[in-house]
Amino acid sequence: MYSFRYHRAASIEEAKELHTTSDEGAYLAGGMTLIPTLKQRLADVDDVIDLGGIESLKGVMTSGTSMKVGGMAVHNEVAANATIDALRHLASGIGDPQVRNRGTIGGSIANNDPAADYPAAVLGLNATIHTNGRTIGADDFFTGMFDTALGDSEIVTAVEFPMPSRAAYIKFPNPASRYAVVGVMVSETNGNVRVAVTGAGTCVFRASAMEEALTNEFAAESISGISIDSSSFNSDIHASAEYRAHLVGVMAQRAVSQIS
Amino acid sequence: MVDVTFSVNGKEHSLSVNDNALLSETLRESLNLTGTHIGCDTSQCGSCTVHLDGKAVKACTVLTAQAAGSEVTTIEGIGEPGSLHPMQEAFNEHHALQCGFCTPGMIMAAIGLVNESESLDGDGVRKGLDGNFCRCTGYHNIVKAVLSAQQNM
Numbered sequence: 001m002y003s004f005r006y007h008r009a010a011s012i013e014e015a016k017e018l019h020t021t022s023d024e025g026a027y028l029a030g031g032m033t034l035i036p037t038l039k040q041r042l043a044d045v046d047d048v049i050d051l052g053g054i055e056s057l058k059g060v061m062t063s064g065t066s067m068k069v070g071g072m073a074v075h076n077e078v079a080a081n082a083t084i085d086a087l088r089h090l091a092s093g094i095g096d097p098q099v100r101n102r103g104t105i106g107g108s109i110a111n112n113d114p115a116a117d118y119p120a121a122v123l124g125l126n127a128t129i130h131t132n133g134r135t136i137g138a139d140d141f142f143t144g145m146f147d148t149a150l151g152d153s154e155i156v157t158a159v160e161f162p163m164p165s166r167a168a169y170i171k172f173p174n175p176a177s178r179y180a181v182v183g184v185m186v187s188e189t190n191g192n193v194r195v196a197v198t199g200a201g202t203c204v205f206r207a208s209a210m211e212e213a214l215t216n217e218f219a220a221e222s223i224s225g226i227s228i229d230s231s232s233f234n235s236d237i238h239a240s241a242e243y244r245a246h247l248v249g250v251m252a253q254r255a256v257s258q259i260s
Numbered sequence: 261m262v263d264v265t266f267s268v269n270g271k272e273h274s275l276s277v278n279d280n281a282l283l284s285e286t287l288r289e290s291l292n293l294t295g296t297h298i299g300c301d302t303s304q305c306g307s308c309t310v311h312l313d314g315k316a317v318k319a320c321t322v323l324t325a326q327a328a329g330s331e332v333t334t335i336e337g338i339g340e341p342g343s344l345h346p347m348q349e350a351f352n353e354h355h356a357l358q359c360g361f362c363t364p365g366m367i368m369a370a371i372g373l374v375n376e377s378e379s380l381d382g383d384g385v386r387k388g389l390d391g392n393f394c395r396c397t398g399y400h401n402i403v404k405a406v407l408s409a410q411q412n413m
Contacts, residue, residue, distance in 0.1 A: 006262050006279035006325045028326075035321045036303055038280070048279070052326055076315075096391025097373065098306060101315040102322070176304075178390070 001038045008050045012057070012132050012155060015049050019153040022047035027155060029072060029107030032099050057106070057157060065163055068130075071106025071156040078105065084125070086167035086185065090117050093171065095178050106156035109141070112148050112203065114234065115179040117171065119204035122159060124185025124196030125167060130158040145202040164189040168255040171199070172247050174238055181239050182247035186255040188218065195252055200233050200244040210252055218260050220253040264328045268293070269337025277324045284308045284319035287334060295335035295364045299393070306392030309365035309372075310334045316372030318391070335364035338371065347371050350409035351402075358396035366392050370406045374413050382407065 009015035019025040025047040028034055037043045051057060057072035060081040067083055079092035079100065094100055094108075094117050108118040109129070122129070122138045129136040132155045141149050150156070164187040171183030180199035184207075187194050193214045195207040213222040230245035239247070265274045268291060277286055284301075287293045287310070296319055299307035303321040310319045311333040339345035347367050350356070357363045366389065373388035374380065380388065385406045386399070394402060 001280040004279055006323065008325070008328070028323075031321060031323070031326070032303070035282075035323065039301070048323075050323075050326060096306070097388055098309055098316050098318045098369065098391045099303070101312075101317050101372075 002041060002044045004038075004045050005047045006050065007047060008053045010053055012054060012157065015051055015054065015155060016132060016153050018047060018049045022049075025049055025153075027051055027110075029110070030074060030102040030104040031107075032095065032103040033107065033111050033113065051106075051155065057155075066160050067163065068158050068160045069105050070158050071130075072104050073106075075100035075103050075105070084161060084164065084167060086164070086169045086187070087121055087125070087161065090121050090169040090171075090183075090185070093117065093173065093178065105159055109159065110148060110150055110156055112142055112144075112146055113179070114145050114202050114204070115174070115181070115199045117169070117180055117183055117198065120169065120180070120183050120185040120196045120198035121161075123204050123206060124169070124194050125161045125164055125187050126189060126192070126194055127162070128160045129156055130160060131155060132157055139206075142204050147203070162189055166259040168258040170251045170255040170258070172251060182244050182251050184248060184251040184255050186214070186252060186259070188214075188259075191215075193218070197248050197252075200228075200230075200248050202232065202234065207248065207252065214256065218256065220256045220260065223249065223252055223256065262325045264324055266327050266329060267331045269333055275324075279323075279325060281324040282320055283310070283312075283322040283324050283327055283332070286324040287319060287332070293334050293336050297361055297364055299361065299365075304391075304393070305362070305365070306369055306389075307362050307365040309368040309392065311368060311372060314372075314375070316369050333368075335368060338367070345371070346412040347374070347406070347409040350405040350412070354401045354405040354408060356398065356401040356405035358394075358398045362392060362394045362396075366394065366402055370402075370409065371413075374406065374410045377410075380407065380410055 026045040028050045062083045075091045082088040167187035169185045171180040182199040195210040198204045228245040230241040233241035235241040297307040299305035308319040
């Protein structure tokens with residue numbers, strides 16, 4: 001690791017102040033991506049600003065129509081306490097137990113790894129991202145590979161999920177890392193169907209042809225014939241772009257079958 | 261440097277460590293607690309698993325500074341010769357180790373797993389030890405040991 005200065009912020013305001021005044025600052029949430037990245041010298045920062053001491057960023061709260069997950073809520077907390085079954089299932093399948101004891105929802109979506117699970121939850125369940133300054137809709141949040149609409153010193157304070165009438169997340173995990181080779185979240189909320197795909201492309205995206213077909217008839221057969229354009233998909237030693245496109249169809253159909 | 265005060269195996273320590281010191285390094289090199297092993301150092305193998313405020317974590321992926329004010333428990337803190345932890349007894353009883361390198365991490369992960377589970381079957385143990393590798397591939401006996409230990413914890 002290159003050297004850096006470590007700071008533990010006591011409040012969101014202090015964290016932002018530290019970040020703003022640093023030439024090259026990085027917020028530290030659970031550290032499950034940032035610390036390995038620093039260790040491999042893939043990142044070189046002046047200041048690491050730990051958000052772990054900020055109590056207001058923790059916890060999972062449910063009201064009648066929505067569920068709010070604090071930005072620093074760890075995956076195992078969501079896996080235990082989420083009132084949306086599909087979200088509980090998704091969180092319980094991230095990484096391994098030790099990673100789930102540290103990794104956070106805010107860190108995951110701010111990083112926007114193309115193979116991460118949470119972006120599919122946020123986009124597929126049409127969540128609202130709360131930051132220290134504004135709210136961002138899921139459709140506007142994920143802007144590209146490892147890229148989001150977050151500003152330089154902006155912090156994800158919470159993610160608010162509307163309660164779906166039905167939702168399911170199915171992924172084909174990489175057997176070593178448990179990252180999604182392909183993962184698909186299908187949901188229906190107040191008659192609106194969403195299908196969000198992670199792992200396949202450079203950034204999580206909605207499969208609009210599937211959404212239309214499922215709006216007409218919510219059944220696995222409705223989407224079985226839909227072909228997915230793989231021209232911009234990821235291709236690596238784990239799966240070719242064509243195979244990932246095939247998996248999108250299979251995972252989506254399995255998700256639909258589970259809730260129809 | 262950053263000043264860190266934390267409890268390790270019930271004993272309070274105040275140290276001055278590098279800002280980028282890892283918990284695994286501090287435990288081994290500053291506190292001489294070498295039972296916490298470093299296998300991959302890339303948060304994959306689980307050999308460095310310790311408990312941070314009661315939760316199993318990979319010490320190679322936690323900054324020591326992050327542990328300030330916390331309680332850390334390592335393999336050295338759960339039992340001693342003559343009065344082993346039930347999980348250590350079970351690993352011994354069921355021959356759940358071969359070379360022994362992964363064992364401290366396996367035991368710490370397994371204790372975390374049992375503490376957080378109502379009751380486990382073989383599949384539950386395998387899934388719960390997803391983050392720990394045994395390169396001797398002695399998994400069958402590890403699963404047997406954890407299933408046995410949960411009766412005595």
